[in-house]
Amino acid sequence: GAGVSQSPRYKVAKRGQDVALRCDPISGHVSLFWYQQALGQGPEFLTYFQNEAQLDKSGLPSDRFFAERPEGSVSTLKIQRTQQEDSAVYLCASSLSGGPSTDTQYFGPGTRLTVL
Amino acid sequence: AQSVTQLDSHVSVSEGTPVLLRCNYSSSYSPSLFWYVQHPNKGLQLLLKYTSAATLVKGINGFEAEFKKSETSFHLTKPSAHMSDAAEYFCVVRAFGNEKLTFGTGTRLTIIP
Numbered sequence: 001g002a003g004v005s006q007s008p009r010y011k012v013a014k015r016g017q018d019v020a021l022r023c024d025p026i027s028g029h030v031s032l033f034w035y036q037q038a039l040g041q042g043p044e045f046l047t048y049f050q051n052e053a054q055l056d057k058s059g060l061p062s063d064r065f066f067a068e069r070p071e072g073s074v075s076t077l078k079i080q081r082t083q084q085e086d087s088a089v090y091l092c093a094s095s096l097s098g099g100p101s102t103d104t105q106y107f108g109p110g111t112r113l114t115v116l
Numbered sequence: 117a118q119s120v121t122q123l124d125s126h127v128s129v130s131e132g133t134p135v136l137l138r139c140n141y142s143s144s145y146s147p148s149l150f151w152y153v154q155h156p157n158k159g160l161q162l163l164l165k166y167t168s169a170a171t172l173v174k175g176i177n178g179f180e181a182e183f184k185k186s187e188t189s190f191h192l193t194k195p196s197a198h199m200s201d202a203a204e205y206f207c208v209v210r211a212f213g214n215e216k217l218t219f220g221t222g223t224r225l226t227i228i229p
Contacts, residue, residue, distance in 0.1 A: 004159070031215065042206050042219030043160070056216065091160070093217075105217060107152075107160040 002026070004108035006092050012114045013082045021077045021111045025094030032075050033105060034067055035091040043091055049075060082115045089113070118143040118211045122220035130228045135194040137223045139207035142188065149190045150208040150217070151181055160206070166190065177201070202227045 005024045013019050025032050031050050035043035036059075045059040051072035060067070064083075069075040079086055089110040095103035123138040141149060151163040164175025171183045177200075181192045190207060207220040 033216070035217075035219075040222075042221050043217075045216040045218070048215050059216070093160075104162055104165065106162075109157075109159040 004092055004094050004106055006090075006108040006111050008111060009109065010112050010114075012116065014116055015084060016081050018078065018080045019082055019113065021079075021090050021113070023075045023077070023092030023094075023108060025073065025075070025092070026106055028096070029094035029106075030072075030097050031095040031103070031105075032069055033093040033095075034075070034077050035093065036061075037089040037091055037110070039088070046077070046090075079113075082113075084115050087113055087115045118147065118209045118214070118218050120207045120209045120218060120220040122205075122207050122223050124223050125221065126224045126226070128226040128228055129197045131199055132196050135192070135197045135201065135225065137192040137205050137207075137225065139190045139192065139220060140188050141190060141207070141209045143209055143211050145212040147212065148210045149181075149183060150210070151175065151179070151190075151192050152206045152208055152219075154204040154206065154222075156203075163192070163205075197225075197227050199227050199229065201225060 007022045033048050034046040037043040047067045048056040049069045064080045066078045089112050091110045092108045093105040095105045119142045121140045149166040152160045153163050154160050163179050164173045166173045166183045174180045179194050204222045204224050206222050208217045
């Protein structure tokens with residue numbers, strides 16, 4: 001079946017522009033996660049949804065970052081007034097249920113954001 | 117707080133020889149542990165996971181890992197390396213009751229023909 005998909009795969013933005021990154025989770029998956037992977041580093045947690053509820057946003061680096069999942073399926077990560085330090089690969093993952101904490105997270109291919 | 121330390125940033129082995137990628141973890145509660153692999157321009161793929169059942173975990177493509185609580189380790193092994201194993205490997209921890217994954221910094225595995 002279809003896996004997690006993300007669009008666009010590549011995004012180039014000028015500093016100060018707003019960007020929106022889309023994630024389509026596996027159909028029926030309740031939980032959705034966003035991670036940020038800087039060059040040469042491991043992914044770092046940004047935020048987590050269970051259905052449409054954002055249960056944890058402790059990893060969002062600033063108030064320029066905003067995520068939503070209004071209908072409990074597709075999610076959008078928005079970055080306002082992009083800065084060069086926002087350049088990274090943004091990964092989306094989904095898992096079947098909201099717990100117990102043994103569910104596998106399935107990752108999408110990521111969106112590579114470059115801020116000039 | 118939870119964390120993982122991958123002890124080697126880069127490992128090179130010859131094709132057909134054993135692979136050992138080392139990982140130590142820190143977690144306040146009974147953790148779940150994972151190894152993910154990332155091939156260039158591809159998404160992260162789960163190799164195997166430990167969730168408090170058997171301490172020796174077998175994964176895909178001949179990989180396995182052993183959970184050793186006394187050593188707080190979860191090293192990844194494979195008896196015989198294949199060229200297709202060349203990739204970046206991440207050790208990952210998730211604390212019980214916490215949904216987010218915490219990744220190590222990764223180990224780049226190079227296979228020498």
